[in-house]
Amino acid sequence: MSEWWKYSLSDFLMFSSRSYYRLIESYNAAIWPAHFLALVAGVIVLGAIARPRQHLRRSAALVLAAAWGWVAWAYHLERYAEINTAAPYFAVAFAVHALLLCWLAYRPSNAAPAPQPLALGLSGLAILAYPLLALARDGGQWRQAEVFGIVPDPTVVATLGVLLAWRAPAIFWLVPVLWCLVSGATLMELKIGHAWLLPALALTAVVARVMGSKTPRDLNSTANPQS
Template structure:
């Protein structure tokens, strides 16, 4: 192969799987754990309620739910399944585990008196996007078996987590930004993957 032949390649040529393989993997993942997705959706619905609650510890509970979602996502999707077709998936699974530990540790920290604060516009939008994310499947021509649900797939989990972090305003802003790094990177990775498999 000559050097000039490299110019004929696009980024999608270096992707390790086809769109069909990826979506079959998502369908397998959903089928393996059905109907637990309903419980995950219920947990996602509880997040804005917890953020608005006046009870002490409600925001900590929201952080704990997000921590459990990242731990499950890392093991059930990235580690045991996505690693079949994506070499970096084990590393992503470890990042998910780190995010779960950070959120769990944050849930144990004392909050500075602003329990029960509303999530605010940005937090509300992010939480709504996470809840509505499964609807993208039929809207983009995919069957319900390929729907992406909070706790089971990266994008809705990252969106919900960012929504929670926007709502937990009892901490300094820097700590919330720190906890947003892995969810933000997850969204960027997901967007890049979607763009590549669409080429």
């Protein structure tokens, strides 16, 4: 029996970067023009961060839940499973997180009293700028754009912004952060230039959440330790 530690992620990948982006291209073509609906959903999410009101918060959480559920079925199960045997497990994780987001919609709000620029920036990057990465790659084109609510990566990053803005408990962070690590590692093995982006954004969001959880007394005691 071969030693398992001799294997790397590349030994388990059954597809190339070309196959990966062809899948996204065919997926985009199959569901067009649903992307306009995804953009409207993204604006709702951004509005809930910019104006933290209970009804907006609930609407945004349900929008995110629908996005995660859609990605679980339409992307992971229906498309990604064709080239990645782990995709059904990803689908389960995304479906579970969709249920958690439904719970988040109706739990008592811990949203900050004012908009958080970093949270708004994370979600804005995912919803408005992430599709532009398709043009940054060699041979990339608009038909291969990764859009919030359509594919996993921008959907997860937008969710990180929401979780940060609403100071969500740790359980809501588990699947998004794990996905950022898995997807980042996959893109790295495929030698995609922006492979570092997802792990970096996840780390930024987690650090900001940890720092934001400290009370003014905690910060004061750290800055002025007792002798």
